[in-house]
Amino acid sequence: FSTRNWRSEDAKKTLLEELRARQQEILPFYPTKDGDTLSGTSAGSDVDAVACSQLARMQIAALLGSGYTKTVVQALLPPGPSVALKSVNHRGSDMRQCLEQFHDPMGCHQLVSFKLKKEIILLQRLQHPNIIKLKGHCQDGRTGRGITAILEQGTPLEMIQLLQSPWEERFRVCLGLVRLLHYLSQSPLGSVALLDFQSRQFVLVDGELKLTDLDDANVKEPTCQSDSDCMLQFPLRNFSFHCSEQRICEGMNEMRNLYNAYRYFFMYLLPHQAPPMLQPLVKEIMNSTGELKKGIASTLEAFEEILHIFKSGHHLENLPPLVIRDYVAVRGVSSVGSVNYRCWPSYSHQGCVLSVHSVTEAADICRSQPQCSSFTVQDQRTWTGRLLASFQSSFSHLVPDVNSVVYVRKMKASLVQAL
Numbered sequence: 279f280s281t282r283n284w285r286s287e288d289a290k291k292t293l294l295e296e297l298r299a300r301q302q303e304i305l306p307f308y309p310t311k312d313g314d315t316l317s318g319t320s321a322g323s324d325v326d327a328v329a330c331s332q333l334a335r336m337q338i339a340a341l342l343g344s345g346y347t348k349t350v351v352q353a354l355l356p357p358g359p360s361v362a363l364k365s366v367n368h369r370g371s372d373m374r375q376c377l378e379q380f381h382d383p384m385g386c387h388q389l390v391s392f393k394l395k396k397e398i399i400l401l402q403r404l405q406h407p408n409i410i411k412l413k414g415h416c417q418d419g420r421t422g423r424g425i426t427a428i429l430e431q432g433t434p435l436e437m438i439q440l441l442q443s444p445w446e447e448r449f450r451v452c453l454g455l456v457r458l459l460h461y462l463s464q465s466p467l468g469s470v471a472l473l474d475f476q477s478r479q480f481v482l483v484d485g486e487l488k489l490t491d492l493d494d495a496n497v498k499e500p501t502c503q504s505d506s507d508c509m510l511q512f513p514l515r516n517f518s519f520h521c522s523e524q525r526i527c528e529g530m531n532e533m534r535n536l537y538n539a540y541r542y543f544f545m546y547l548l549p550h551q552a553p554p555m556l557q558p559l560v561k562e563i564m565n566s567t568g569e570l571k572k573g574i575a576s577t578l579e580a581f582e583e584i585l586h587i588f589k590s591g592h593h594l595e596n597l598p599p600l601v602i603r604d605y606v607a608v609r610g611v612s613s614v615g616s617v618n619y620r621c622w623p624s625y626s627h628q629g630c631v632l633s634v635h636s637v638t639e640a641a642d643i644c645r646s647q648p649q650c651s652s653f654t655v656q657d658q659r660t661w662t663g664r665l666l667a668s669f670q671s672s673f674s675h676l677v678p679d680v681n682s683v684v685y686v687r688k689m690k691a692s693l694v695q696a697l
């Protein structure tokens with residue numbers, strides 16, 4: 279470390295102690311015994327891997343986000359997809375606080391870098407579809423400065439935007455989170471708790487939730503002397519756990535994650551506009567997670583059951599089967615350009631685009647909307663395999679399209695023949 283800026287021997291000692299503590303903290307995550315420094319690598323034989331030598335040729339295109347510790351930028355490396363580069367945020371609170379205390383830029387850089395190192399190691403050890411993919415990492419070996427993680431790029435998870443999206447997409451985010459928490463509860467490193475659990479720790483990649491901020495992950499269950507040490511405290515609720523013979527608060531990491539998932543995600547995203555027949559199952563999940571009556575394994579089962587029913591369309595068995603008789607199918611055309619009306623929450627801001635299990639469900643929706651006189655079933659599908667249907671109030675602009683079918687309400691159908 280630079281000795282230039284040492285204000286006192288005490289400060290020097292404290293910073294050294296801090297550095298050692300951070301080093302100790304990450305040592306257990308290394309797969310091998312020699313938990314030395316991270317050397318620059320790409321992600322093994324992975325086809326998505328990006329080598330450090332490619333870093334210099336990358337073009338920084340945009341700032342994707344920054345937090346207390348790290349900054350993330352978008353980097354272009356044609357012809358491949360753009361990637362996210364994560365490095366130490368020199369203007370972040372972590373760095374500022376360290377500089378105020380120790381006045382040593384290089385020492386502070388090293389100290390803050392440990393958080394990114396920890397994250398890189400955890401990303402190497404914890405691999406799951408709902409954890410951001412590490413494509414490579416680089417470090418200037420000479421100085422130990424300039425550590426960079428090369429990650430798949432996502433978009434920040436905007437809660438307000440999600441609240442306005444269809445239930446199917448909101449359910450997807452919650453399901454992804456539950457699958458992730460189930461994995462973390464029995465990960466190769468043990469049960470992992472996410473201490474900082476807010477929407478900004480996650481990004482979306484093609485609609486799928488992915489954890490990107492792992493520096494506050496805790497891989498050890500809390501230790502205890504008695505049950506009274508095993509209290510999970512939240513602003514509005516407390517939960518107590520058992521102190522095991524091994525003197526650990528058993529299952530507390532898992533339950534901490536689950537309750538956080540309930541209060542930051544399920545509460546806002548899950549119940550609102552759930553399909554009527556699925557509401558009792560959703561309510562059960564809300565009750566069991568809000569009261570921590572069940573663990574993550576049972577919660578995952580409940581989510582997968584909802585997914586299964588939703589995909590199979592079993593929740594629509596009460597639909598009037600003959601409702602489709604009120605419509606005439608006009609094949610090979612699309613009503614793009616017809617007068618659309620808006621509905622909420624729609625897959626398109628321009629009109630009323632909803633996902634449906636079948637043409638019968640689309641017909642039932644059209645029947646329930648006074649403005650609807652026709653609907654077009656496209657060949658596009660959502661992540662669950664449901665069809666996208668676009669609902670219109672007029673069908674005056676039919677254009678040839680082999681991939682779609684327009685269904686026109688019968689009382690209006692005679693007009694179509696005239697077109």
Ligand SMILES: Nc1ncnc2c1ncn2[C@@H]1O[C@H](COP(=O)(O)OP(=O)(O)OP(=O)(O)O)[C@@H](O)[C@H]1O
Nearest residue numbers: 342343344345346347348350362431432434490491
């Ligand atoms: N792979 C990624 N793709 C796109 N944006 C990302 C990616 N990873 C992180 N971000 C954005 O960058 C921000 C900062 O990243 P990160 O959360 O890792 O930093 P941090 O300093 O630990 O943040 P915090 O202060 O919230 O703990 C995130 O909130 C997120 O919006």
